[in-house]
Amino acid sequence: MSLFGEVPQATPVAVFKLSNDFKDDPNPMKVNLGVGAYRTDEGQPWVLPVVKKVEKLIVADNRLNHEYLPILGLPEFRSSASKIALGEDSPAIQENRVGAVQCLGGTGALKMGAEFLRRWYNGNDNMKTPVYVSAPTWENHNSVFANAGFKDVRPYKYWDAEKRGLDLAGFLGDLETAPKHSIFVLHACAHNPTGTDPTHVEWMQVAEVMERRKLFVFFDSAYQGFASGCLDKDAWAVRYFVTQGFEMFCAQSFSKNFGLYNERVGNLTIVARDADNVRRVLSQMEKIVRVTWSNPPSQGARLVAITLNTAELFAEWKDNVKTMADRVLLMRASLQAKLQALGTPGTWDHITQQIGMFSFTGLNPKQVEYMIKERSIYLMASGRINMCGLTTKNIDYVAKSIHETVVNVQ
Amino acid sequence: LSPNLDQILLSAKASDYLIGSWWSEVQMGPPDPILGVSEAYKRDTNPKKMNLGVGAYRDDQGKPYVLSCVRKAEAQIAAKKLDKEYLAIGGLGDFTKACAKLALGDNNEVIKSGRNITVQTISGTGSLRIGANFLSRFHTEARDVYLPKPSWGNHTPIFRDAGMQLKAYTYYDPKTCGFDFQGALNDISKIPEKSIIMLHACAHNPTGVDPRPEQWKEIANLVKKRNLLVFFDMAYQGFASGDIDRDAWAVRYFIEQGHNIVLSQSFAKNMGLYGERVGGFTVVCKDAEEAKRVESQLKILIRPIYSNPPMNGARIAATILNTPDLYKEWLGEVHGMANRIITMRELLVANLKKEGSTQNWQHVIDQIGMFCFTGLKPEQVARLTKEFSVYMTKDGRISMAGVTSGNVGYLAQGIHAVTK
Numbered sequence: 093m094s095l096f097g098e099v100p101q102a103t104p105v106a107v108f109k110l111s112n113d114f115k116d117d118p119n120p121m122k123v124n125l126g127v128g129a130y131r132t133d134e135g136q137p138w139v140l141p142v143v144k145k146v147e148k149l150i151v152a153d154n155r156l157n158h159e160y161l162p163i164l165g166l167p168e169f170r171s172s173a174s175k176i177a178l179g180e181d182s183p184a185i186q187e188n189r190v191g192a193v194q195c196l197g198g199t200g201a202l203k204m205g206a207e208f209l210r211r212w213y214n215g216n217d218n219m220k221t222p223v224y225v226s227a228p229t230w231e232n233h234n235s236v237f238a239n240a241g242f243k244d245v246r247p248y249k250y251w252d253a254e255k256r257g258l259d260l261a262g263f264l265g266d267l268e269t270a271p272k273h274s275i276f277v278l279h280a281c282a283h284n285p286t287g288t289d290p291t292h293v294e295w296m297q298v299a300e301v302m303e304r305r306k307l308f309v310f311f312d313s314a315y316q317g318f319a320s321g322c323l324d325k326d327a328w329a330v331r332y333f334v335t336q337g338f339e340m341f342c343a344q345s346f347s348k349n350f351g352l353y354n355e356r357v358g359n360l361t362i363v364a365r366d367a368d369n370v371r372r373v374l375s376q377m378e379k380i381v382r383v384t385w386s387n388p389p390s391q392g393a394r395l396v397a398i399t400l401n402t403a404e405l406f407a408e409w410k411d412n413v414k415t416m417a418d419r420v421l422l423m424r425a426s427l428q429a430k431l432q433a434l435g436t437p438g439t440w441d442h443i444t445q446q447i448g449m450f451s452f453t454g455l456n457p458k459q460v461e462y463m464i465k466e467r468s469i470y471l472m473a474s475g476r477i478n479m480c481g482l483t484t485k486n487i488d489y490v491a492k493s494i495h496e497t498v499v500n501v502q
Numbered sequence: 503l504s505p506n507l508d509q510i511l512l513s514a515k516a517s518d519y520l521i522g523s524w525w526s527e528v529q530m531g532p533p534d535p536i537l538g539v540s541e542a543y544k545r546d547t548n549p550k551k552m553n554l555g556v557g558a559y560r561d562d563q564g565k566p567y568v569l570s571c572v573r574k575a576e577a578q579i580a581a582k583k584l585d586k587e588y589l590a591i592g593g594l595g596d597f598t599k600a601c602a603k604l605a606l607g608d609n610n611e612v613i614k615s616g617r618n619i620t621v622q623t624i625s626g627t628g629s630l631r632i633g634a635n636f637l638s639r640f641h642t643e644a645r646d647v648y649l650p651k652p653s654w655g656n657h658t659p660i661f662r663d664a665g666m667q668l669k670a671y672t673y674y675d676p677k678t679c680g681f682d683f684q685g686a687l688n689d690i691s692k693i694p695e696k697s698i699i700m701l702h703a704c705a706h707n708p709t710g711v712d713p714r715p716e717q718w719k720e721i722a723n724l725v726k727k728r729n730l731l732v733f734f735d736m737a738y739q740g741f742a743s744g745d746i747d748r749d750a751w752a753v754r755y756f757i758e759q760g761h762n763i764v765l766s767q768s769f770a771k772n773m774g775l776y777g778e779r780v781g782g783f784t785v786v787c788k789d790a791e792e793a794k795r796v797e798s799q800l801k802i803l804i805r806p807i808y809s810n811p812p813m814n815g816a817r818i819a820a821t822i823l824n825t826p827d828l829y830k831e832w833l834g835e836v837h838g839m840a841n842r843i844i845t846m847r848e849l850l851v852a853n854l855k856k857e858g859s860t861q862n863w864q865h866v867i868d869q870i871g872m873f874c875f876t877g878l879k880p881e882q883v884a885r886l887t888k889e890f891s892v893y894m895t896k897d898g899r900i901s902m903a904g905v906t907s908g909n910v911g912y913l914a915q916g917i918h919a920v921t922k
């Protein structure tokens with residue numbers, strides 16, 4: 093008799109299963125448009141040149157050791173990471189009302205923010221506060237907030253499948269009808285999975301409703317720099333909300349823009365009313381950190397901190413980021429042009445209008461299945477493709493396959 | 503029509519826009535009792551100050567010690583020019599396999615039959631937390647976790663936060679500064695069936711008091727009679743006696759006796775990889791099929807916390823464990839660290855005698871591992887800190903790693919002064 097006899101087999105996390113299936117596929121033409129990691133034009137992972145440089149510095153420096161970081165993380169990392177999100181001359185930073193918690197990737201930052209909110213927001217241990225995530229959203233958003241104890245995680249209208257763009261009226265409508273103090277998870281830029289971001293004017297409208305209805309702003313910023321190629325441009329929404337006086341959280345990931353995926357480098361930036369509130373919030377964050385991972389991993393944070401705090405390295409990093417963003421933009425333009433040239437039914441402007449790593453192609457589940465089974469092109473059931481999986485060598489095959497799929501499968 | 507951000511900044515409504523703060527009711531959290539000691543130590547300006555708080559190893563100059571095998575492994579890794587792609591949710595395979603082998607032994611039947619699942623975790627804390635979450639969700643027969651009295655301070659908040667209830671069994675005997683064997687057996691015999699019992703595999707934290715092998719045998723027998731689920735916390739393998747296999751003896755014995763344990767491992771201390779957060783969590787299952795099911799559920803638990811674990815430390819640990827000459831070097835260095843601690847224990851007692859102390863300090867030598875439960879009372883601890891700038895936790899625990907041949911005399915002076 094086993095204590096674990098009743099433990100059921102869980103269904104695998106979809107995006108990782110996709111990668112596994114791709115790995116096992118013997119077809120030499122196979123293309124992986126699944127998991128969200130950058131690839132070069134040779135289809136290879138890319139360790140940023142600046143990262144290689146800084147790694148060498150770290151390994152060579154015998155003064156560095158492997159001692160515990162403070163509970164909240166490496167101070168130079170936390171402050172420089174928050175500056176990246178909010179801007180060097182952010183009024184909130186100047187007014188000393190910004191705090192930060194170094195976390196394990198963007199996921200870890202969302203987790204810490206969620207745990208804190210469940211304990212301290214809208215009453216004590218109030219698990220009933222609705223948490224709104226976009227429809228669709230990164231699938232792990234649901235789990236992070238549910239596992240933090242929130243009982244009511246709901247979608248807000250976001251993607252308009254018919255017009256293949258933002259459902260602004262629906263979005264604003266859900267903001268208007270959400271119970272007061274509801275938490276809204278907003279994608280700072282390069283929305284995952286749709287690649288569709290509100291315009292500046294649309295963000296201003298969102299902010300107006302959120303302020304009026306006292307909704308909590310929780311930004312997820314996983315692609316800063318990756319969307320447009322420019323850090324400041326990609327942070328516009330986050331910074332706008334700060335100028336509007338919001339207290340808010342911003343979960344930052346350095347997985348993509350630093351290519352540091354497996355080092356788990358993230359930062360939860362906290363903007364509060366004043367320094368005293370920040371201090372108390374951080375003291376409670378420490379307690380949550382201590383029962384989850386005690387203190388965060390050192391390597392990735394060191395790497396980022398050294399880079400952000402050294403002028404030439406910072407410049408080199410921004411350049412590396414632009415390289416990645418530019419290649420994605422090139423692939424977008426290419427794919428759209430090829431589909432147009434093939435005369436593929438439907439409109440394909442959304443490919444170039446969408447921004448960031450992902451594109452919501454509009455392919456339906458049947459078509460996705462066809463792509464995988466008949467063409468060995470792996471993409472998510474939602475029709476999401478990772479633009480980074482496209483290269484100058486495979487883009488013709490992918491374009492032709494999409495064309496064939498759309499024509500033959502409804 | 504895109505609004506000009508500069509103009510927006512100029513007319514910023516900033517702090518007075520919203521009334522009050524969401525966080526006005528958030529209380530100031532108390533400082534962490536263990537890590538808080540280090541904070542206080544940092545602020546002290548006394549040149550003779552000693553930090554005997556947190557359990558991080560120091561060399562005889564009082565400096566952090568980066569193991570030579572670690573530096574070699576790092577150089578090897580750097581030369582390989584590896585990518586930084588996400589690890590699997592369960593972590594680096596080379597690491598988890600070696601981690602299990604280290605704990606259970608090379609030829610362990612559990613590993614051979616594939617009936618363990620071992621996942622990479624965020625050091626020991628992360629491992630305990632995943633374990634607590636797993637038991638909370640799937641061990642529905644009992645909510646109670648029995649900790650030894652006393653236990654590591656962070657055990658209680660971890661399990662509590664995971665929704666478990668904490669109880670205790672007698673462990674430390676303050677009269678002898680040793681193991682209260684009968685007291686432990688008495689309490690354990692009353693634990694309701696299917697409850698979870700936490701055992702420190704070696705180098706008990708905070709007391710440094712470990713059961714002897716024949717005592718472990720009786721405990722294993724009783725625990726089996728009571729049908730308890732055993733949770734081993736092994737944070738100091740190698741660090742206690744200096745011998746990897748000796749320190750894992752209890753874990754291996756229990757498994758041999760048929761206990762399907764859960765196990766947390768940390769590489770913070772024995773590889774000096776503290777800040778890299780290297781650990782493992784193992785569930786010993788009935789068979790390989792069950793291990794697969796358990797694995798799938800562990801992944802579901804891990805994903806919404808941090809998605810997948812950090813690479814750097816696991817890669818270093820795996821390189822050391824899987825490269826014969828680095829492994830050999832590591833065993834030597836662990837032995838060296840353990841030996842220095844044992845030497846400091848002997849020196850402390852010798853110096854106390856020299857000071858003229860008439861107290862019985864034998865327990866300082868009998869206790870094992872990084873920590874020593876001095877037997878000092880809170881008032882004595884407070885005096886030691888205030889008058890001598892010796893920092894330690896209120897329960898009288900000192901980290902022997904903070905003692906050096908240079909400061910052991912001063913420490914003896916201070917302890918004698920507050921206990922004579």
